[in-house]
Amino acid sequence: MATKTQDLITVDNVSLDYGGSDGNGSAIRDVSLNIHPGEFVCVMGPSGCGKSTLLKILAGFIKPTAGTASLDGHEIDGIDAQRGVVFQNSTLYDWYSVKKNVGFGLSMRHVARQTIAKEVDTYLAEVKLDGWGDKKVFELSGGMKQRAAIASALINKPEILLMDEPFGALDALTKNQMQNLIRRIWAKSHNTIFFITHDVNEALLLGSRVVVMSKHPGRIVADFPAPFTSDILRDKDDDIRYSGDFMAKRKEILGMIRR
Numbered sequence: 001m002a003t004k005t006q007d008l009i010t011v012d013n014v015s016l017d018y019g020g021s022d023g024n025g026s027a028i029r030d031v032s033l034n035i036h037p038g039e040f041v042c043v044m045g046p047s048g049c050g051k052s053t054l055l056k057i058l059a060g061f062i063k064p065t066a067g068t069a070s071l072d073g074h075e076i077d078g079i080d081a082q083r084g085v086v087f088q089n090s091t092l093y094d095w096y097s098v099k100k101n102v103g104f105g106l107s108m109r110h111v112a113r114q115t116i117a118k119e120v121d122t123y124l125a126e127v128k129l130d131g132w133g134d135k136k137v138f139e140l141s142g143g144m145k146q147r148a149a150i151a152s153a154l155i156n157k158p159e160i161l162l163m164d165e166p167f168g169a170l171d172a173l174t175k176n177q178m179q180n181l182i183r184r185i186w187a188k189s190h191n192t193i194f195f196i197t198h199d200v201n202e203a204l205l206l207g208s209r210v211v212v213m214s215k216h217p218g219r220i221v222a223d224f225p226a227p228f229t230s231d232i233l234r235d236k237d238d239d240i241r242y243s244g245d246f247m248a249k250r251k252e253i254l255g256m257i258r259r
């Protein structure tokens with residue numbers, strides 16, 4: 001058995017080549033990244049630089065062509081409920097009730113029905129969907145679907161939550177509400193979150209750490225702690241986004257991405 005390490009996730013010199021005759025299949029190259037428990041890591045980079053590829057490796061959907069990715073010292077080898085995934089477009093079953101969707105992972109693991117019902121209620125309350133459990137997913141708004149998707153990932157108590165532009169398709173107001181929701185859940189539960197976004201404000205408003213990737217094939221070009229999400233939790237508002245420090249960091253990241 002592997003020894004328990006301080007890092008929850010270790011990505012060691014990972015490259016992924018999708019193949020193809022044109023030689024352009026290399027999606028990420030020599031990526032190394034360690035994630036500690038409780039970090040909220042936001043990943044940014046130009047379109048096509050390999051952010052989703054990195055997430056898919058962490059989720060266990062694909063294996064690197066070189067290097068290793070491990071969770072808790074164990075090489076990631078296939079999908080597992082230890083890693084919850086939330087995509088931009090909900091992967092819920094539209095014709096099932098919200099409750100059935102949220103409890104799906106537990107029922108697959110043959111958890112007792114009463115326990116599932118209790119847990120479902122807890123996680124629906126967590127994402128502020130109490131009272132909506134009996135609705136069918138197709139009856140929900142986009143923001144509500146994403147809240148249900150987050151509940152159905154969290155109910156499995158994953159060691160890490162992998163989120164691929166989860167709020168990318170939402171309007172500005174709903175997006176802001178969802179950012180507040182996920183920040184509050186993170187602060188309360190100390191979840192570890194790996195969160196891909198195209199939105200530099202979102203990365204700085206949410207991440208306790210921001211990672212920036214270069215253009216295709218992606219490498220990590222910057223990796224730094226971000227204080228703003230803790231400031232927002234302390235101040236209970238996000239006016240920090242108008243501060244000089246925030247603007248300067250924003251400009252710096254955009255400069256890196258455009259370069």
Ligand SMILES: Nc1ncnc2c1ncn2[C@@H]1O[C@H](COP(=O)(O)OP(=O)(O)OP(=O)(O)O)[C@@H](O)[C@H]1O
Nearest residue numbers: 018026027045046047048049050051052053054216
């Ligand atoms: N299944 C696949 N087969 C072949 N090439 C792929 C596959 N998935 C992704 N790619 C290629 O790998 C590169 C990285 O794609 P990826 O989706 O990881 O980037 P991304 O940074 O998440 O992009 P975006 O920000 O636009 O969502 C791209 O050039 C893409 O075309």
